[in-house]
Amino acid sequence: MASRQLDDKKSHRKLKPRSRPVNPINAAIQSWITVSLPPLESAGQDSRNESLINSAPKRFTIYEPLALLPTGSFTSETWASTLGVCGEVACNSLWQSILQEISKIGQGVVTHLAVNEGIPLHKAGEEDENVRRSPSGLRMLFGDFGPSEGVGEHPTKSDFEDAFWVGTKQNGILQTWAPRWTMFSxxxxxxxxxxxxxxxxxxxxxxxxxxxxxxxxxxxxxxxxxxxxxxxxxxxxxxxxxxxxxxxxxxxxxxxxxxxxxxxxxxxxxxxxxxxxxxxxxxxxxxxxxxxxxxxxxxxxxxxxxxxxxxxxxxxxxxxxxxxxxxxxxxxxxxxxxxxxxxxxxxxxxxxxxxxxxxxxxxxxxxxxxxxxxxxxxxxxxxxxxxxxxxxxxxxxxxxxxxxxxxxx
The missing domain is CATH 3.40.50.150 (Vaccinia Virus protein VP39)
Known part of the structure; x- marks a missing residue:
């Protein structure tokens, strides 16, 4: 009889549902809403908060120390209107919270946040082809990505030293690049x-x-x-x-x-x-x-x-x-x-x-x-x-x- 009860307990443990890990971006947004976002009247607040969560990016890629979000992140109507009325301090608080939560998952500490908006086919404001594949559409949300003023097409050694560099390993081979100036596929x-x-x-x-x-x-x-x-x-x-x-x-x-x-x-x-x-x-x-x-x-x-x-x-x-x-x-x-x-x-x-x-x-x-x-x-x-x-x-x-x-x- 005791053996049967033990088997029942083992069976019960097997059937116990596992808790799903919270998406780090969602966790950061939920915390930010509670701490930093100005309240609205009850019905409107619930609707806004739900929309912010549902339209937030769910994925990210880590190129240490950069967390790169997918194209279109934080551009929904709700996000655009919400971020538009938030001050710089509140916005930076959101980005920092996202970086902190992503860093907790054990894939590396990230200090910079950006949105990958793709590589334009042509130079900004020109008809010439963007043969250098410069990522001029990169949307930098948080962190110092290095100098932009005065760098031009002929960077100096000092420009290279002051730039922000990231890296990753594929097939056991390391690669590095400056995301403000160079694409990575x-x-x-x-x-x-x-x-x-x-x-x-x-x-x-x-x-x-x-x-x-x-x-x-x-x-x-x-x-x-x-x-x-x-x-x-x-x-x-x-x-x-x-x-x-x-x-x-x-x-x-x-x-x-x-x-x-x-x-x-x-x-x-x-x-x-x-x-x-x-x-x-x-x-x-x-x-x-x-x-x-x-x-x-x-x-x-x-x-x-x-x-x-x-x-x-x-x-x-x-x-x-x-x-x-x-x-x-x-x-x-x-x-x-x-x-x-x-x-x-x-x-x-x-x-x-x-x-x-x-x-x-x-x-x-x-x-x-x-x-x-x-x-x-x-x-x-x-x-x-x-x-x-x-x-x-x-x-x-x-x-x-x-x-x-x-x-x-």
Whole structure:
């Protein structure tokens, strides 16, 4: 009988419902409403408070020490009217309360709060494309995000030191950036992992001496999204990037991962190529337009370096097509190479686009004459949805049959 009673107690414990953890943002708002929000007449107050809770953001992303809220947070009619009549002290009290509650959940202490409003396609007030992908729409709610006045497009070392920097780790690799000046695309984690697992051509082609040193090229380096995947594979990487804030993030991230890195900018761009590569750094970043990449890599190869370029990454949306021919040309000395071409494609157009990409490279191959290189679109990776019915795709083009061996003979 005692045994049966014990079993009943165990059964009762199993059926006991677990208490659900309170969303930290909701907890902060409820406390703020009680302590800081001016009261209304009873019926209106209950309705307002319920609306504030229901329309508040439920999700957040931590990039220490930043908590980033999703697009549209705190913009509902109720929030806009409520925050509009609150003073700065009351608003800051809300933001601080949210940071305190998020810090309690054990994912890291956060001191800054912002809303991610996406990356505008064009510069503010201009028709020019926002090719630097500057996050000018970032809505900063609390914390010092660094200077903005007088920084312009040519930041100084002091600007970098005074800026607010954040970081995260994906696939075991650290990345860092200044959120006021540089975008970060969390959704690229899948493509980074794919590159880390990608079959290396040089590992199956000849001896180490015959293969020579392995290189990768990234023509849209950013803060090192894909650069770091290649570096983690033991390759040396040549990079091009025009946003100095992204280059500084790449530099800091490389050092955080214990990879040597060299940034070539300003007057140093005029130095002889042998001098530029003399330090044997794992990552070499050119702060200039990738329009100069083909000519510069040609000079580097003539000097005996970067002859075995195994991978070229062309990671720009909505399309990286302007650099595809350059990617084709810089791999001409490698017996096998892979080009990774990023593009936004309609879901129903993926296969037809695959055919047109194949056709473009076959045209360039036919024009090469005696250089019997063979291109083939081996795979199309659907990375993530970019918009309804539109996919961010990567076309993997495998090129075989380079005319000169990797050791330069």
């Amino acid at each position: 969390r959704g690229n984690v899948k493509e980074k992992a794919r590159l880390l697992a990608f079959k290396r051509p040089s590992l199956t082609k000849g001896t180490k001496e015959e293969r020579g040193e392995s290189w990768a090229v990234d023509l849209y380096a950013g803060i090192g999204y894909f650069v770091f995947s290649y570096a983690a594979l033991g390759m040396r990487v040549l990079c091009w990037e025009i946003n100095p804030w992204s280059v500084e993030g790449l530099r800091r991230g490389a050092l955080a991962n214990k990879w040597s890195v060299k940034v070539i900018e300003g007057d140093d761009l005029l130095l002889p190529v042998n001098q530029l590569l003399a330090g044997k750094e794992r990552i070499i970043v050119f702060l200039e337009s990738n329009e100069k990449a083909l000519e510069r890599i040609g000079e580097i190869q003539e000097a005996g370096n970067a002859r075995n370029i195994e991978h070229v990454n062309c990671g720009f949306l909505p399309t990286s097509e302007p650099v595809w021919k350059s990617a084709w040309e810089v791999t001409k000395l490698a017996p096998e190479a892979w080009l990774h071409l990023h593009e936004n494609v309609g879901a129903e157009d993926i296969e037809s686009r695959r055919g047109s990409v194949q056709g473009a490279f076959e045209t360039w191959a036919a024009a090469s004459g005696a250089n019997l290189r063979t291109p083939k679109v081996e795979h199309v990776e659907q990375v993530k949805t970019f918009a309804p019915g539109v996919w961010h795709c990567v076309f993997d083009v495998r090129i075989t049959g380079g005319s000169i061996s990797n050791n330069g003979t």
